[in-house]
Amino acid sequence: MCLIKDAMTKxxxxxxxxxxxxxxxxxxxxxxxxxxxxxxxxxxxxxxxxKARLKALTDTTxxxxxxxxxxxxxxxxxxxxxxxxxNGIGMTEDEVHKHIGTIAKSGTKEFLEKMEKAKEGGDHNLxxxxxxxxxSAFMVADSIDVITRSGLDKKAHKWTSxxxxxxxxxxxxxxxxxxxxxxxxxxxxHELLEDWKVRELIKKYSNYVAVPIMMQELxxxxxxxxxxxxxxxxxxxxxxTKPIWKKSKTSxxxxxxxxxxxxxxxxxxxxxxxxxxNIEGNVSYSTLLYIPxxxxxxxxxxxxxxxxxxKLYVQNVLxxxxxxxxxxxxxxxxxxxVETTDLPLNISREMLQSNQTLDTIKKSLVKKIVxxxxxxxxxxxxxxxxFFMNYGTILKEWVYYEQDLKxxxxxxxxxxxxxxxxxMSLDEYLETQKxxxxxxxxxxxxxxxxxxxxxxxxxxxDTKTDVILLTxxxxxxxxxxxxxxxxxxxxxxxxxxxxxxxxxxEEKKKAETTEKQFKDMLELVKNTIGTDKxxxxxxxxxLGDALGALKTADGAMNPQMEKMMKAMGQPVPxxxxxxxxxxxxxxxxxxxxxxxxxxxSKKLKDLTNYAYMQAILLExxxxxxxxxFVGLTNKFAGEYLK
Ligand code: ADP
Numbered sequence: 001m002c003l004i005k006d007a008m009t010k011x012x013x014x015x016x017x018x019x020x021x022x023x024x025x026x027x028x029x030x031x032x033x034x035x036x037x038x039x040x041x042x043x044x045x046x047x048x049x050x051k052a053r054l055k056a057l058t059d060t061t062x063x064x065x066x067x068x069x070x071x072x073x074x075x076x077x078x079x080x081x082x083x084x085x086x087n088g089i090g091m092t093e094d095e096v097h098k099h100i101g102t103i104a105k106s107g108t109k110e111f112l113e114k115m116e117k118a119k120e121g122g123d124h125n126l127x128x129x130x131x132x133x134x135x136s137a138f139m140v141a142d143s144i145d146v147i148t149r150s151g152l153d154k155k156a157h158k159w160t161s162x163x164x165x166x167x168x169x170x171x172x173x174x175x176x177x178x179x180x181x182x183x184x185x186x187x188x189x190h191e192l193l194e195d196w197k198v199r200e201l202i203k204k205y206s207n208y209v210a211v212p213i214m215m216q217e218l219x220x221x222x223x224x225x226x227x228x229x230x231x232x233x234x235x236x237x238x239x240x241t242k243p244i245w246k247k248s249k250t251s252x253x254x255x256x257x258x259x260x261x262x263x264x265x266x267x268x269x270x271x272x273x274x275x276x277x278n279i280e281g282n283v284s285y286s287t288l289l290y291i292p293x294x295x296x297x298x299x300x301x302x303x304x305x306x307x308x309x310x311k312l313y314v315q316n317v318l319x320x321x322x323x324x325x326x327x328x329x330x331x332x333x334x335x336x337x338v339e340t341t342d343l344p345l346n347i348s349r350e351m352l353q354s355n356q357t358l359d360t361i362k363k364s365l366v367k368k369i370v371x372x373x374x375x376x377x378x379x380x381x382x383x384x385x386x387f388f389m390n391y392g393t394i395l396k397e398w399v400y401y402e403q404d405l406k407x408x409x410x411x412x413x414x415x416x417x418x419x420x421x422x423x424m425s426l427d428e429y430l431e432t433q434k435x436x437x438x439x440x441x442x443x444x445x446x447x448x449x450x451x452x453x454x455x456x457x458x459x460x461x462d463t464k465t466d467v468i469l470l471t472x473x474x475x476x477x478x479x480x481x482x483x484x485x486x487x488x489x490x491x492x493x494x495x496x497x498x499x500x501x502x503x504x505x506e507e508k509k510k511a512e513t514t515e516k517q518f519k520d521m522l523e524l525v526k527n528t529i530g531t532d533k534x535x536x537x538x539x540x541x542x543l544g545d546a547l548g549a550l551k552t553a554d555g556a557m558n559p560q561m562e563k564m565m566k567a568m569g570q571p572v573p574x575x576x577x578x579x580x581x582x583x584x585x586x587x588x589x590x591x592x593x594x595x596x597x598x599x600x601s602k603k604l605k606d607l608t609n610y611a612y613m614q615a616i617l618l619e620x621x622x623x624x625x626x627x628x629f630v631g632l633t634n635k636f637a638g639e640y641l642k
Contacts, residue, residue, distance in 0.1 A: 013101060014166040022135055023163050034189075037136040038073075038198070039205035041084045041181055043263075044134060045071045046209045048088025048179060050318040052151060055089060057317070057346045062151055066176050070212045072235065073202065077193050080185050086211075087178035090150040093157050093169065100134060100146060100159055101167060134181075138163035140192060141183035147172060148179040202238045208260055210316070213239040243313075245288035245337050249276055261290045264311065265335040266299035272387045273376045274336070275368050283360045289336035291372065293383050295390045301333040302394060308332035313339035314347070325352045326362050330397040334369060370405060373412045377425070385423065388414050392472075399478045410485050416448065418460060418467040426485050432466045440490045441498070442468040444475055444560055450620040455582070456493045458544025463500045467493060476561045494619065495552040499542060514583050515539060521595040525579070528608045535576035543582040548615045551578040559621060579615060587611065606632055 015023065049069045056062045072085040091099060137144055142162060149156035156174035161167035174180070183192075191197050195218060202213055214235040219226060244252060244260045261271045272293035278286045289310060292301065301308060309332075312323035316339075326338055342357050352358060373395075377384040388395070398409045414423035419432075430438055441460065445451035451469050460467050470479060482490060491498070503511070522537040529537075535553060543549055552558045556575040557565070565572045581588045587607055594604040610632045613623055623629050 010168050010170045012166055012168045013097070015101070019101070019135070020165070023138055034136075034139045035201050036205065037140055038084075038201045039263075040133050040136050042071060042073075042202070042206045042209055042213060045084055045086035045088060045179065045181075046211050048086050048090070049211050051089040052087070052177070053317045054319070055151065064177075066178075070214050071209070072214045073198060073238075074216065075193050075195060075198060080190065080193060082183045082185060082192050082198070083180060084183075085178065085180040087176060090153070090177050090179055091148045091157070092150040092153050093155070093171075095150065096146065096148060096157055096159050096169060135163070137181070137183055140185055140189040142186040143184045145182040145184075146179060147174055147182070149174045149177055151177040199238055204259075205263075207239050207256075208241075208244050208263065209239055210241055210243055210318075212237045212241050243337070243339070245276065245286050245339065246278075252276075257288075260288070261335075264337065265290060265292065265296075267292055267294065267296045267335075269294040269296075272380070272383050273372055275372050277368070279364065283340065283342050283357050285338055285340040285342070285361050287336065287338045287361075287365065289334050289338075289365065289369065291369070291376070291387065292333055292335070293387045293390070301335075302391065304329055304332065306332065308335075310334070310336045310338045313337065314343045314345050315341055317345060319343075319345075319347065320349075320352070323352070323358075325355070325358050327365060328362075328398075328401065330394050330401055331366065331369060333391050333394060338365070366402070366405070367408075370408050370412065374408075377412055377414075385414070388423070393474050396472065396474045396478045400474070400481055403481060406482060407485060410482055416469045416471070418452075418457060418469060419464065420466060426468075429466060429468060430486075430488065436465070438488050440468065440485060440488055441465065441493050442470055442479065442490060443493050444470040444479065444558065446560070446620050447471055453618055453620075454494065455543040455546030455549040455618060456498075458546065459498070459500050459542040460493070461544075465500055473564070476558070476564060480561070492552070492558065494549075495554060495556070495558060501542075511541070514541075518581075518583065518592065521592055522581070524595065524599070524604075525581070525591075525608050525611075528605055529579065529612050531576075533576065534579050534612075537579045537581065539583050540580035541583055543580065543585075545585065546582055546614075546618065547585045547587050548579055548581045548611045550615045550619050550621075551580050553578055559619065579612060581611060606635065610636070 049071070052063065053069070066087050069087060072083075074083045074085070075081075076083070144161055144163070146159040147156060148159070156172050157169055158172040159167055159169050185192055195215070199215065202215075206213060215238050216233045217236045219231065219233055244256060257274055257276075258270050261274070262268055265271075270293065271290040273291050275287065275289045275291075287310070295302060299306065307322045307324070308329070309320070309322040309324035309327050311318060312320040312326065323338065327334055338361060340357065340361065343355070347355070373384075376387075392414065395409065395413060399406045399413075402409060410426055412425070414425055415429070416423055417429060420429075426440065429440065433439075443451045443454055443456065445454070448469060448471055451457075451471060457467060459465075470476075479490065479492075484490060518539055522539070526534060526537045538551075540549070540551075550559075552575070557572065559575075559577075562572050562575060581591075583589075588611070591604060591607045591611070594601050594607065598604070609628070613629045613632070616623055617629075
């Protein structure tokens, strides 16, 4: 809706509903950390300057004489204003409406929902983590003027609002390109008229903004001295513009690394670690990349649809906010900066997509990150465990996609195991097999409780041999390509004949006799269940107390994978399973007796079907007919209660 006051000069507009809600939240604030408003305004000014630089690459007359980029922060104690001025790209009238009149951020709706929840829960810190940009200035200002002139426009415009119901726009005069934001500070915020306070905020939140932030020099003379000898105060730079990634590592404190991390990512936690290097070579580049530890409610980098990638600078110009060309998707949680002088400044996005320089940098970054993660795991195991809990699934994707690197990546994975009380790496797992011939045993399934029910674990428990428990969906894919690690085979315990105990000659002989005794019965069991369902029936005396279990034939697709492929609509051949029966189980013994006494008995058929259904359930499978199973169970229970 638009209320036209004076069609020629001043136009008044109402805020959109969402903007109104944000402003309402801000002004009646719940919010304890008002001071981030300056960081937001300076960041907007710096972005506007980046855009002007970028524009000038293709439009050589765009900058004119105004090429000395800077952000000015000025205090007027009398007028009680704080003014932030930039000579960036500026805004046309339409752009003012679009950018300042509405909140165009895609995450706004989600943000409002989170904020309202947080308000109920009393979490006042959320706003600071999200940053509502320009509007945060209404936390300290009673009204705001934005005077702006686009570099493409001769006209300038002034936007004014008290942050309540709407705003006014009028044409105005302004020398040169850029934007000036004038904050009329409210009662209670007059501390912001103190020079030291503003400098402190700039240092704290905007120290590494790549543009000089200028303030009037401090006049430390007494009032008398000032009167006696008036002096024109010069502007001086308050921040450090040498980008942190170009500084020497030894000159940077841990806190500075953390501050910079918070400014390039949306994460307000400390990162797990960083990679800072300056590479000179065929392709030269500097980089400062960060690995997160926590996830972030406002910017969940586990989401493959999120924009990701470090900022890309070429010769001090920010070319891309998110250079996804520099990192593979499965490294989407890494943020930071890459700067190179080996790209032309006027490179287009299309050219970036197949660029050799970027490919070379990308390869080297991937290696560095893997290497750094390995180091972090030993240096800070607890932090790494948190990181792995949050991003481990993405790491496992790497094994699948980065087949050249799969072993290095496998080295930094962590797994739950049957016997261990905390996650271990494959190397740590192999350590547990010191005196044995090494094999990596694993079992896959939907959940920990499901895999722990597998009868195939019995002999591992008995012999205290550890087994890796794989319960992530991605594990099936990962294991499919990993196959071996440091030349040691990975073996699925549900798809291999494994006997951990050495059999004596006597035991072997006994087993052979048992085999013979059961041979015909096993054939009958197979036919009763149906050769369309099972390929073979075997004996396995390593199943603990269990009646039986289903094995996957060597080389055949395991049932979880089969299910996944089917769910994805892939054509998969139905793989037949192998039913293994435990010869020392009472029911199996009863089957044998029945087979001898009356080969056609109903009891033998029931026992056979029951054994098969139990084996399906034990591996987390679904029964075709639950009623049959319940019926049989009741039958057995009936016997039991006799
Ligand atoms: P964000 O900066 O996160 O997009 P803001 O609410 O802070 O959100 O700003 C909204 C938009 O207003 C910016 O994206 C930009 O297009 C425009 N804008 C804000 N400040 C300036 C400025 N100083 N110069 C030019 N454009 C600006």
